[in-house]
Amino acid sequence: MGQPTSRTSASPWLTVIVLCVGQMMIVLDQNIVNVALPAVQQGLGFSAENLVWVVNGYVIPFGGLLLAGRLGDLVGRRAVFLTGITLFSASSLLCGFAASEVMLIVSRFVQGVGGAIASACILGMVATMFSDQRKQAQAIGAYSFASAGGGAVGPLLDGVLTDLLSWNWIFFINAPIGAMLIMVSLRTVPRDRGEGMSKGTAFLGALLVTAGMMLLVYTIVDAENAGWSSAQTLILGPLSVLLLGGFVLRQATGAHPLLPLKFFRSRSLTAANIVQFMVIAGMFGLLFFSTLYLQRVLKYSSLQAGLSFVPIAVVIAAVSLGLSARLITRFGQRPVLFGGLILIAAAFVMLSFTRVNGVYLADFLPASLVMGLGFGLAAPAMMGLGMAAVTPAESGVASGLFNTTQQIGGAIGLTVLSTLVTARTNSLTAVGKSEVEALVGGYHVASWPLRDSY
Template structure:
């Protein structure tokens, strides 16, 4: 039995509990990146770290966290989000316990490495669960606003919590706090999150691609972490960066030809996704490094204790929460683009103010004003980037989209810290060489680093102009609110729901024929789709009962067990207009179009490649996708599209029509789903005008 989970709503108590749980997971992961910062002197003295090797305490976590993020996100799609989330939580808890009990530097660094791996499994699974569970625009934006607020708060709270624990129970409790939290999270995950089916289907796991991209990302993050110490001009640094470039370039080539890639490259065809992730990478390079430099200023120049330095960030935690809340509300009014740009500019102004702190600076006069501006800017940027980077991504790739977003942020943070450390160090060394005092040189170096961060954050605001402007009610077509698919094949149901949700529909599916009226409110249903394998008598009974409760519902008979085709039929049935000048010429095997005005045209084809159980298969092709001028046009079908048992869907602007190609054998109803999101789609074909 398989039923695609229904979307959650924040109006329901269960929806609010699920959101609280997912945000708790995010808090746990983000807080671990900063909780050890103020405990570093104590860790160094107790375990025997040298000044040079001490950087591995924060860097080991960031290395595996960023390096394994993409793999973690794809595993969430392929294996199920709840299972991957649980596995990551267990890893995080056990490694944290080992780190707290460590008696030497090697064991502690190893524990931090495994901590990062656990977090890399947890975070994409949690974020993709959020984006696929809350599907209405208002609820999704509100949920993302809370998520972003928690993510921003965690980085600041980590420093405060680290200071309190270090000066109270001892530095080992910055590690011991995690197993306690994991013990609370695991039962909540089991209780609140149903065990989900894998959202993506694959015949084989892309082992080569996984190894190459993980190795390339690990080497890149490692090179960025080590560059400030080795020197940016050092041969070793350039060899490491070149090696990372070779591995990541090889990964792209592997994915282009892989049968089931870990990173389907056509995900970057989602409008604005690449720009949103680039904005995140640049923006967080500028903003997140602030914690390192400002903490260093407060402790080394102003002489703050660990707990005082942590407490200095309390206003930031409040400001981030307020900023994220405002950003979430503005998303529905002005869209994500304006929210990101405004937030980035406000944060840049705060970083610029902080770059002007003097040697004898005070908290109220020199630190707090800039800190508050950064807080009010970071919150909206988190909300806007998260919304823009997930817009238009279906459930089968939600984990992948979440992983790409978080990887870009982590790599951006590591890149920013490496570059700005080099900028600050160069300034400090110059002043020391010319006779400046250590405090003046350090302060000036930190100011240069923060100033560079401000400039980069302004650049992020400019890049954000290329992102998708997600907002409530913004849609290219007037889509129905609810679609329900009734069928037999779990894989077809999951894939069809994936495609429809990515296309803006609120879609659900079930193979429990006798539970439709009990499990679903059909009174406000817009479309009811019957799969080809639904028995005729059950179909007649359901149709009569649903029609009696909701006479306005549109019934669609699915043509074969092809998910992409079912989605096309739904689009055809719900088109708000018709296109008279569209036909299919069977003899010439071409789609004919007569357009009165220029229009955006998409022609897609589906067909069976095997009708033999138990593993029937199907294939799909995007024949044409582009803008056509007014006039007569012909789009020929490629030879790959068979002359029988095929379907062609033609979309002209918002109107979709489906045509049958050749004879249709009975066995077509037994087809397994085609992957309408198939990254192996041939290139767009030619059109004759």
């Protein structure tokens, strides 16, 4: 974790818990607004076209701030983590007090910046907390649960707060949690000394990758609205690729690269990021379209829809916090990863058979339990495989790379799946299917694109 300049008396496990709480809070806010979107639209008078930016405004900074992980390597990960949590918490208050579309979208963007800065360093700190393989696997398992659990708990907390209080409280709740995290982190997270800015002051590279990644994510998430063949998409897409190409060239020729290209010579690190991209793309689709299925087809309330995701969070917690570490220690990361991926694929196939007159216990619960088991096994193995390929001094930038891959996977996955679902729903409506039948047929495509349910 860099060079320590002071130590705390806190247990390393307490430090891991603090960092994982921060990760869960940040991930939770990525999809906590899904259930509350109708209430936000009614409360602030959002247009249908702009409502999606309540989500996208948070996602875009995550895709672009790859440099935050490297910044932690240079100036100290503790300082970067605390800065990010402070910015995240303050902007959460602004989101809660937002009185207009513009104010909420801008505040969400700033909130995303704070979340990206903080989370870019968390995995690097967690992965280097222990040298023992079993304890390291357990720590990464805790991080995996925080990431996945935040996604699964989001709809539940969203439903409770929106139904019992108002949509504003899905943001207000971050302020006291963030303040408590900052106070506890100052006492439990040890100071670390980074390499120094002279080791990586690649400002041009930072500018190129930030601009390129943010532009790429913006182009992707707005493609469904603007059109994949629109002038906006056809111009901004190649421009973002050009900026990223400039970044790669800069990394190959610069004396102090922000992201050394040697990283990608590691097959383990590269494969782990590719797998994470695909898994997170699928998980985003699961959470988003399952929420729509429960509310629009089964007619669940916000609270009922949120409670429906409790089992998947429980299974992910049980597996990632206990079983995964034992299996990884005994069999290794690759076999556990493959087993988890097989279960995830099986869960998506199961979801493609949900019915118009479905029953939660038969149509949704079994698939969600299998998904929780698969993700609880795959995520710790996947992240452990990637982080084992880098040195402790490089763990910050590797953590930032994982963070960026996760967010881009979510953005691209949800956008592509939304396009497929919309096209399928419209085609079914055009041939005379009822609204509910068309919706379910569209959701089936998100789970298994080759399935023709009608």
